[in-house]
Amino acid sequence: MSVEQQKRGSGDDRRAAIGRAAREIIVEKGLEGLRTRDIAARVGINIATLHYHVPSKEALVSLVAETIRDQFKQQAARHPREGKTALELLRMEFDDFAETMDEAPDLIILLAELTERARRDVAISAIMAPMGSYWRSQLADILRLGIEDGSFRADIDPVSGALLITGALSELARTRGKFGPAPQLFAEIERAFVRPSNKS
Known part of the structure; x- marks a missing residue:
């Protein structure tokens, strides 16, 4: 596997983790309770990394x-x-x-x-x-x-x-x-x- 494929795979995994965390929080707190800092904390990444994958x-x-x-x-x-x-x-x-x-x-x-x-x-x-x-x-x-x-x-x-x-x-x-x-x-x-x- 090339370095580029590894990066793409890692990015896909990160996006999937962000998606799962966002789903969990929406179920728990509703859309009104969806906060990027909570998603980042649940995934184990910082806010900048989160915004790199999902900018809005x-x-x-x-x-x-x-x-x-x-x-x-x-x-x-x-x-x-x-x-x-x-x-x-x-x-x-x-x-x-x-x-x-x-x-x-x-x-x-x-x-x-x-x-x-x-x-x-x-x-x-x-x-x-x-x-x-x-x-x-x-x-x-x-x-x-x-x-x-x-x-x-x-x-x-x-x-x-x-x-x-x-x-x-x-x-x-x-x-x-x-x-x-x-x-x-x-x-x-x-x-x-x-x-x-x-x-x-």
Whole structure:
């Protein structure tokens, strides 16, 4: 390995450590409690080194968003979608969501915190909005596939349907299942879209 590769690898490791520390602090204290000195102390670096890797708060939030995207990509890679029907894909979305709630509850808290802040902060909204758009577009594609393969009702509007699903799942996560267990919500969502002859 060349010196340049070693430096790049070391820089990537440092950025990853900063991202983890920032995530931990956001979960513990919220975005309002995110302080660069606390991140630097947790990582074991000085403020100048921290600012070399993340020069602004926007860059820090962008780095955190990057770690979230990477986490979701890793989850998707563990559960390949190729060759699945629309109904199977929808159920996989539910399974992945339940897995995140059970195994990575801090991620749910982190997303809720960033999403709420994005309502009031244009810079953070610009970072978070593409993640939400991507999630909705994935679900809209599943609904379109279901219309095409006959799994779902032919009169569904995929974009509106995706918004209904993401809204319901987001509220489930925000309330931590306070209003009922996740499987019941998943079943209700499924019944809303699946053609009666295909319900099982």
